[in-house]
Amino acid sequence: MADSDKVDCRKASWLLSVASERELTAQERQALREHLDRCLKCRNYEGQLKFLREASRRFGK
Amino acid sequence: MAQTPAADPRFAEIESHRPYLVRYALAQLRDAELAQETVQEALLAALEALPGFDGRSSLRTWLTAILRFKVIDAQRRIATDRRRLESTDGDEDGADEAWQDELFDETGHWRVAPRTWSDPESAFEQARFWEVFEKCLGRLPPAGGRVFFKREVLGEETRAICGAEGITESNCWVMLHRARLALRACLESNWFGEEAPRGG
């Protein structure tokens, strides 16, 4: 269980956010994907970010 | 400049190699200003080292060798600046700041887990939702709220936003990250909380 190079929720939330500002590296993408596969909380957060983006966009109209 | 070099007849000769050296630096660095600066650094270093120059190689060869090291230094600096601008240590900033301790425990897990929001799209149809949304936006810290508003509501590019705010791009990313976390938490407790359907 030497998972030190894998992402935890703290890191995953950062990657999910920064992914809309810059391209993630291949490594980051893979680590994030692996985390999301086994973490419902972060999948929820991912959905919430999409919602925030859409809500903000509509708010500006 | 320094006192001694002018006394050395090779001083003027060093200067005469400057155009050649600038061309050499320019070929490596592809930046005229940087090439000039780098040659200047190399010539100053050469003047200091001149008393030790034994004349076994030609002066030009010797100067070029000094310049080569200065060019490598400059290339290293460019690479470091670029890395700093483009990300990676933005990563460290974004994931390791102390304010996150409120949101994540020491093992990196959510202290309060984000829930599954039921039918979020229907919120858009309700006037009351937009009141809550506006209130939550208003609760963001001033700078973070401004950056978030420009980015997500007005759809501006991050680069332009950071420029206007006078902060680095990775700083901007961290502010956005923080604002998104705060906003989702506010909506979850003030909107999706109210409506919270069957347990999850």
Ligand SMILES: [Zn+2]
């Ligand atoms: Zn997670």
